[in-house]
Amino acid sequence: MIIEHDSRNSFYRFPFGAVPCLSTVVLRLFVKIEDIPRKISLVYTFNNKPVSLTMYYINSIAQGSLYETMLTVPETPGLLWYYFIIETNTKTYYYGNNSNKYGGLGALYQDIPPSYQITVYKKEYKTPDWFKNAIIYQIFPDRFYKGSMDSFAAGRDDILPRKWGEIPYYKKEQFGEEYKSNDFFGGNLTGIIEKLPYLCDLGITAIYLNPIFQAYSNHKYDVGDYEVVDPMFGSNELFQKLCNEASKYGIKIILDGVFSHTGSDSKYFNKEGTYSTTGAFQSKDSPYYSWYSFIDYPDNYECWWGIKTLPQTNETETTFMEYILTSPDSIVKKWLAWGAAGWRLDVADELPPEFIKILRREIKAFDPEAVIIGEVWEDASNKISYGQQREYILGEELDSVTNYPLRNALIDFACGHIDAYTFGMRIMSLYENYPKEAFYSLMNFLSTHDVERIITMLGDAPPEHTLSPDEKAEFILSKEKFELAKSRLKNLVLLQMTMPGVPCIYYGDEAGMQGYGDPFNRKPFPWGKEDKEIKAIYKEMIDLRKKQLILVNGEFEILYMYSSCFSFARYNKEKMILVAVNMSTKQEIFTRLDLARFCPSHAQDLKTKIKIPIIDSIIIFDLPPLEFRVIKVDIKKPR
Numbered sequence: 001m002i003i004e005h006d007s008r009n010s011f012y013r014f015p016f017g018a019v020p021c022l023s024t025v026v027l028r029l030f031v032k033i034e035d036i037p038r039k040i041s042l043v044y045t046f047n048n049k050p051v052s053l054t055m056y057y058i059n060s061i062a063q064g065s066l067y068e069t070m071l072t073v074p075e076t077p078g079l080l081w082y083y084f085i086i087e088t089n090t091k092t093y094y095y096g097n098n099s100n101k102y103g104g105l106g107a108l109y110q111d112i113p114p115s116y117q118i119t120v121y122k123k124e125y126k127t128p129d130w131f132k133n134a135i136i137y138q139i140f141p142d143r144f145y146k147g148s149m150d151s152f153a154a155g156r157d158d159i160l161p162r163k164w165g166e167i168p169y170y171k172k173e174q175f176g177e178e179y180k181s182n183d184f185f186g187g188n189l190t191g192i193i194e195k196l197p198y199l200c201d202l203g204i205t206a207i208y209l210n211p212i213f214q215a216y217s218n219h220k221y222d223v224g225d226y227e228v229v230d231p232m233f234g235s236n237e238l239f240q241k242l243c244n245e246a247s248k249y250g251i252k253i254i255l256d257g258v259f260s261h262t263g264s265d266s267k268y269f270n271k272e273g274t275y276s277t278t279g280a281f282q283s284k285d286s287p288y289y290s291w292y293s294f295i296d297y298p299d300n301y302e303c304w305w306g307i308k309t310l311p312q313t314n315e316t317e318t319t320f321m322e323y324i325l326t327s328p329d330s331i332v333k334k335w336l337a338w339g340a341a342g343w344r345l346d347v348a349d350e351l352p353p354e355f356i357k358i359l360r361r362e363i364k365a366f367d368p369e370a371v372i373i374g375e376v377w378e379d380a381s382n383k384i385s386y387g388q389q390r391e392y393i394l395g396e397e398l399d400s401v402t403n404y405p406l407r408n409a410l411i412d413f414a415c416g417h418i419d420a421y422t423f424g425m426r427i428m429s430l431y432e433n434y435p436k437e438a439f440y441s442l443m444n445f446l447s448t449h450d451v452e453r454i455i456t457m458l459g460d461a462p463p464e465h466t467l468s469p470d471e472k473a474e475f476i477l478s479k480e481k482f483e484l485a486k487s488r489l490k491n492l493v494l495l496q497m498t499m500p501g502v503p504c505i506y507y508g509d510e511a512g513m514q515g516y517g518d519p520f521n522r523k524p525f526p527w528g529k530e531d532k533e534i535k536a537i538y539k540e541m542i543d544l545r546k547k548q549l550i551l552v553n554g555e556f557e558i559l560y561m562y563s564s565c566f567s568f569a570r571y572n573k574e575k576m577i578l579v580a581v582n583m584s585t586k587q588e589i590f591t592r593l594d595l596a597r598f599c600p601s602h603a604q605d606l607k608t609k610i611k612i613p614i615i616d617s618i619i620i621f622d623l624p625p626l627e628f629r630v631i632k633v634d635i636k637k638p639r
Contacts, residue, residue: 002032002064003086003095006105007116008428018119018381018435025071025118027082029055029095032064035088040067044082045115046074055084073120077394079382081115102425103432119381119433122395127441130252131342131371131399133552134206135542136504137199139192140449141209141233142218143524144507147190149238154231158216159184165526167473168519181217185524189234189242200249202510202535203542207246208254208344208373210449212239215263219449219522221346222263222309224275226324226331236338243339252341254371257332259324260350261304261312262291269311280311291320304350315355325355325362332359333366342371348392348401349376349385356397373443376401381433393438400441403501405430407446410495411457413566414488414583424561431500431556440553442501446492446509449522453506453515454492455534459485464516472516486512487626490537491581494628497545498570498579500556510538544606544630550577559593565623567593569633576600576633582623593619599636606630 005028006012014026027042040055055067073080083096096113097106103116142151152161160169160183172179192207199207211220214230224230229239243253264271268288270279280289281298292311293302304310313320324331332343343363345351356374363370376383380392380401392398405426413423431439446454452464459477467475477485496503508523512531515521545551554570554577561567564584570577576598582588596617603612603619612619612631623629 001034002030003084003093003108004030004105005084005095005116007097008104008432017432018121019073020123020125021073021075021077021120022123023073023120025073026068027055027071028058028066028068029084029086030061030064030066031086032062033086033088033093035090037065037067037086037088039085039087041085041087042069042071042082043085044071044080046078046080046120052085073118077121077391077396079389080118080120082118083113083115100425102429104425104428117382117433119394119435121393121435125395125435125437127399127437128342128369128371130369131206131502132440134252134502135204135545136206136208136254136443136502137202137204138208138445138448138504138506139210140187140219140507140522141189141192141212142185142187143522144187145191145195145525145527146186147188147192147194149188149190149234151184151186151188151232156232158182159232161186164524166524168522170469170473170519181219181519184218184232186232187524188232189229189238193238193242193245196245196249196251199251202505202539203546204505205250206252206254206341208504209256211256211258211346213258216265216309217263221258222261222265223258224263224266227334240338247339253339254342254344254373255335255340256346257343258346259313259315259355260347261310264303264309264311287319290314290317304347312350315352321355321358325359330362332363336363336367336370341369342373342399344373344375344402345398346375348374348398349383349390353388353391353397356392360397371399371441372397373400373402374398377404379405379430379433380438381430393434395435398438400438400443400502402448403430403442403444404451406442406444406499406501407451410446410492411454414458414492415460416564416583419563420561420566420583423566424558427499428558440500443504444496444499444501445504445506446496447506447521449506450518451521452517453513453521454509455482455485455489455512456514456516458488458492459514461516467516472520475514475516477514482512486531486534486537488583489534491583491626491628493537493541494544494579494630495581497541498551498577498630499568500570503542503545505538510535548577550575559595564588569598571598571633571635574635574637576635577606578603578619578631578633579628580621580623580631581628582625585625587625588623595619595633598633600633601636602634604632606632 012028042053053069055069058068059066086093094109094113097116101114162183162185169183212229212233213223214225214228215222229236262268265274267275267277269281271281278286280286280292291313302312304312383390409426412418459481508525512534550570554572558568565582565588567580600614
């Protein structure tokens with residue numbers, strides 16, 4: 001008995017992946033069983049409404065039968081889920097997605113199976129082309145570079161000044177009675193301006209800044225005043241100068257928007273009485289009182305994840321939305337007018353869908369090319385947050401999301417936790433679920449301020465939860481493990497720069513910085529002590545991406561995934577870039593990379609410039625341990 005459907009094979013489902021509203025999708029099922037089917041149905045659900053469609057016999061093939069139905073998807077965006085029911089006179093079979101819910105080849109079940117997903121998005125959905133072409137560099141401002149201005153002369157007497165190169169404080173005793181995150185190293189906007197030539201030389205075309213607005217902490221996620229740059233970083237005028245100077249180097253600036261909460265020490269809440277305004281904590285007559293939810297006024301209030309210094313905002317409250325989004329001089333518009341090229345939305349899961357939809361409407365009306373990125377840690381196409389199905393990438397909310405699923409898959413593959421096949425399935429699941437505009441705009445990173453440094457992860461460091469804070473603070477990879485990490489990193493940076501999406505480099509990764517999670521991943525940049533080999537790796541891979549536009553907008557297809565070896569193609573009608581990596585410490589041979597459907601005419605290794613033999617449209621080559629090949633293939637034009 002054989003029953004088969006493969007959501008990634010155009011023979012079974014066409015077109016591939018996510019589709020615009022009102023598209024027609026052809027779905028087929030191959031059936032080879034002893035009993036003649038009495039009825040075969042496609043069951044699909046959209047907005048929790050199940051519909052059953054009869055599938056019709058169309059052909060005999062491979063001693064079995066092929067059944068087909070055509071489905072016109074709804075006129076509104078959403079997720080459509082489907083599976084198959086095969087009924088005979090003696091038994092009923094169910095066919096659906098595989099147990100991992102990766103998509104592709106499915107499985108047979110005795111009861112209602114996991115469903116396949118079809119993402120239905122707005123036909124007009126478009127993401128900024130400049131962003132798809134970008135190479136992003138993420139900067140944690142206090143830790144990047146101390147410019148000529150003196151951050152410590154900003155007039156604060158409640159900070160703990162630190163020396164550049166020291167380990168950030170990580171114990172509450174170091175701050176006093178409680179963990180306050182008020183140790184500062186002095187990085188500022190002047191420092192970023194002074195390092196623009198460095199970033200330009202690296203190949204950077206966009207900078208994503210962690211929050212720069214006035215706040216008590218060093219991380220600034222406890223916003224004190226949305227309207228001004230924190231004096232320790234500079235001023236509003238200095239931000240505008242940064243945008244102007246960066247544009248001379250072809251670099252755009254993306255800001256971090258923290259709208260789900262403010263700081264308790266802010267002009268809006270003003271619990272500490274720091275600001276001259278009347279905050280919500282101080283009086284129910286405050287213009288900001290309705291921005292927050294009090295359980296027992298004033299001391300008991302709703303706060304972000306129970307953290308008392310982060311009172312949660314009522315994002316859809318009218319005056320809050322006017323202030324942040326809709327007024328002519330709203331916060332999101334004001335900073336765009338001053339030179340920002342877009343916003344990254346902190347904890348997008350915590351923002352109501354209505355808020356994000358209005359944010360998109362207002363931002364795109366103000367500047368259609370401004371990018372909107374959401375912090376989402378899972379597959380954003382089917383994310384459920386607080387019991388609600390989110391609609392991030394259906395065309396009415398975000399342009400891009402933080403691609404943590406890719407980071408996790410890359411690390412698992414590099415460290416031998418999964419094989420190439422599983423890695424490929426996880427990547428293809430994203431490709432299948434995301435609209436192409438979103439998939440090609442995903443923020444692809446290896447490290448961020450919220451996770452461990454990539455070098456630490458690739459060096460087989462002990463799991464973070466097994467170490468004490470002191471052990472994490474002191475941990476450094478051995479020389480042998482550091483060399484292993486560098487060898488693995490070379491392949492991962494190549495994949496980061498050649499797969500669909502927008503590469504993002506966390507400051508210092510190119511210098512070989514190590515560290516576990518917050519705050520050890522937020523050490524000061526080691527200027528003058530950078531690892532030259534790692535920096536050379538980044539420059540080489542960035543240069544490859546920038547020289548080969550096909551790596552930005554070319555089609556994507558996986559060609560080989562076996563054991564530790566993974567290969568894919570980026571291509572158009574004229575040429576192909578073939579990328580292959582071996583994540584093992586053993587020699588591997590790629591066999592039968594069949595390119596017949598592409599009609600290859602010539603192949604050359606891009607690094608060595610050596611011609612690669614093509615025999616009957618097949619390429620065969622050796623791949624040394626922890627090495628890669630990038631091959632340019634010319635495609636024959638039809639006569």
